[in-house]
Amino acid sequence: MPELLGPVEVRALAKELDVRPTKKLGQNFVHDTNTVRRIVTASGVTGDDVALEVGPGLGSLTLALLPVCKAVVAVEIDPVLAARLPATAAEFAPSFASRLSVVGADAMRVTADQLGAAPTALVANLPYNVSVPIVLHLLAELPSLQTGLVMVQSEVADRMAAGPGSRVYGVPSVKLAWYADARRAGPVPRSVFWPVPNVDSALVAFTRRESPSTVSREALFALVDAAFAQRRKTLRAALATWAGSPDRAGQLLTAAGVDPSSRGEQLGIADFVRIAEAAQ
Known part of the structure; x- marks a missing residue:
């Protein structure tokens, strides 16, 4: 040795x-x-x-x-x-x-x-x-x-x-x-x-492990960055610019099964994947 x-x-x-x-x-x-x-x-x-x-x-x-x-x-x-x-x-x-x-x-x-x-x-x-x-x-x-x-x-x-x-x-x-x-x-x-x-x-x-989604990494990471950019805001507000408007953000979150009043730190990777998939 x-x-x-x-x-x-x-x-x-x-x-x-x-x-x-x-x-x-x-x-x-x-x-x-x-x-x-x-x-x-x-x-x-x-x-x-x-x-x-x-x-x-x-x-x-x-x-x-x-x-x-x-x-x-x-x-x-x-x-x-x-x-x-x-x-x-x-x-x-x-x-x-x-x-x-x-x-x-x-x-x-x-x-x-x-x-x-x-x-x-x-x-x-x-x-x-x-x-x-x-x-x-x-x-x-x-x-x-x-x-x-x-x-x-x-x-x-x-x-x-x-x-x-x-x-x-x-x-x-x-x-x-x-x-x-x-x-x-x-x-x-x-x-x-x-x-x-x-x-x-x-x-x-x-x-x-296997990639959790066919969503692109770039799209998912842009969503994550937006969700944590303003930690004190609800996701409906934090994702408004990313989604195009607060209403659109709320629609995507609801479609993904995520409460629009929740915050980024409450979501796991699977939650973010569903939001990104809903936006496709």
């Missing part, structure tokens, strides 16, 4: 590369070997999986994934880190280094063609400032992606996994539910990162 990166190795690599973790890129490097092992185990990846890792950084999680997966595709926006990662794999996991491919790209815009493989599982410590857009983009761009386990800010984890009626249920909750069933998969202590972040972290697991 490969040697993993502990605090000493992480700091040595950072010093060698003159890397100073930046807030702009959301960089906090994991230096606790038990945590990366726990993430790999919780992800459920096997030798049949092609794992997609976003923001591998210095390679802590990468090294733990390599012996378990058929292949690991790492997407890294920082050119210095992207260039060093294959050498780190060769040094610490020589028997498995050939399983790694590194793509120097922005995960918010990366395409299936750029990846060269068809990832089946997303396993990543995501940049916290763009974690939800990255997950949604990858699920849209990569139909092969079936499961995921991502580390995000704790409050974001709550929103991603929230159900209707929850105080934190909103646009991220519904849009992720369009693609997958999501759940919180446990907290991650601040002490496992360098530098220590000033926010709490948590894991979110998701499993893709």
Whole structure:
């Protein structure tokens, strides 16, 4: 099995590369070997999986994934880190280094063609400032992606996994539910990162499921955005512009079996699908 990166190795690599973790890129490097092992185990990846890792950084999680997966595709926006990662794999996991491919790209815009493989599982410590857009983009761009386990800010984890009626249920909750069933998969202590972040972290697991409708994703997402743009308003009022008028909104909601006086946070993905279908 490969040697993993502990605090000493992480700091040595950072010093060698003159890397100073930046807030702009959301960089906090994991230096606790038990945590990366726990993430790999919780992800459920096997030798049949092609794992997609976003923001591998210095390679802590990468090294733990390599012996378990058929292949690991790492997407890294920082050119210095992207260039060093294959050498780190060769040094610490020589028997498995050939399983790694590194793509120097922005995960918010990366395409299936750029990846060269068809990832089946997303396993990543995501940049916290763009974690939800990255997950949604990858699920849209990569139909092969079936499961995921991502580390995000704790409050974001709550929103991603929230159900209707929850105080934190909103646009991220519904849009992720369009693609997958999501759940919180446990907290991650601040002490496992360098530098220590000033926010709490948590894991979110998701499993893709069949699309809930033949309605286009764009149409459904436009409806969801409108429903939550004015949270205090009833759906009849909130969807007035989207539908063309308050009366038309009321008609569509009634046709979909949704009370026009309800609010967006009370509706599940199936409710939004019925409204979008009624508008077709």
